[in-house]
Amino acid sequence: MLRYTLKRFGLMLLTLFIIVTVTFFLVRMLPGTPLANEEKLPAEIREQILEQYGLKEPLSIQYVKFMGNLVQGDLGMSLSQNGRSVNELLSDRIGPSAFIGFQGIIFGLVVGLLLGIIAALRRGTWIDNVASATAVFGVSIPNFVLAGLLSYWIGVKFELLPPALWGGYEYTILPSLALSVYVIAQVSRYIRTEMVEVLEQDYIRTAKAKGLSWSKIITGHALRNAMIPAVTILGPLTVNILTGSLVVENIFGIPGIGNLFVDSIMVNDYTTVLGTTIFYSVLFLSVTFIVDVLYGVIDPRIRVSGAKE
Secondary structure, X not given: OHHHHHHHHHHHHHHHHHHHHHHHHHHOOOOOOOOOOHHHOOHHHHHHHHHHOOOOOOHHHHHHHHHHHHHOOOOOEOOOOOOOEHHHHHHHHHHHHHHHHHHHHHHHHHHHHHHHHHHHHXXXXXXXXXXXXXXXXXXXXXXXXXXXXXXXXXXXXXOOOOOOOOOOOHHHHHHHHHHHHHHHHHHHHHHHHHHHHHOOOHHHHHHHHOXXXXXXXXXXXXXXXXXXXXHHXXXXXXXXXXXXXXXXXXXXXXXXXXXXXXXHHHOOOXXXXXXXXXXXXXXXXXXXXXXXXXHHHHOHHHHHHHHHO
């Protein structure tokens, strides 16, 4: 298991290196420059600014310097917000993004698990049909469309919750709900499918024959095995939350990292685009790595398999 874990960690670092390298050169291909109102700047001022940020050096030298600073945890200075580092910008914005993202994932997992279990136990009934329709609805409608509908109907039309901006806890409910619907749909679909299959296994019949209560059979046997697919899709679901938050945060006016990422692209802020990309990549790869390790915790057979590699 240790060898398997180290191997996965090494692959994670290699993937991160490739992402950073590709992104570094891709952002330089964006049309325009990071200088606002470039055509109105005197040539001397323009050259001075480019020199200050090291943008006149050869691209290979810029890359080597950036990677050297990155190893030390320094993401550089923002090109659009004078005097502020990318690290500082990310630390200021991570709170709102993390809160609505974490809240959306937790809510989606809880509701999705309950919906999937109930649908499996009542398969073929109207409850199962409602759960299936909910899954199709959640997968089919993009979260930014749902975000607009929630903002208008719940926030503007009925005035039940704030439609946008950032304040108290009530401002987090609608964006978290918009992000959680896809999680609910995917988790309920996978749990329902696996639960139906698991409940027909021989060991479930054996547990029934031993006189175990239905609740113990569900929680101690069926749900444990049915959770593996849910853990499998936890990484992709987290990515969906992250990428979805890029637009959702702009719709609700949330001062998060997604909002910062979109703004930095609009003004060609190379360092901030790189910094936010690295942040999202590290978060995604870390979640994927944790999910791989959790396989061994949930299913001992995977621990044995990993130990043999």
